[in-house]
Amino acid sequence: ALFFLFVADIDWAAVLLIAAGSTIGGQLGARVARRLRPQVLRGVIVVxxxxxxxxxLLRD
Structure with missing residues (x-):
């Protein structure tokens, strides 16, 4: 990450959107996962x- 920080052009708007989405998704995902039975959670993860x-694999 440090290498790309100094070498690559960074789209900071995309970085902020990904960071916000990851934070919100992590919080909501944890809340939902705690309410599910373990078997259902495993099934969702597998799917x-x-x-x-x-x-x-099917990407063009």
């Missing part, structure tokens, strides 16, 4: 992972 892998 999200399979969808992400499928999209990466």
């Amino acid at each position: 999200v992972g399979v969808v992400a892998i499928t999209q990466l």
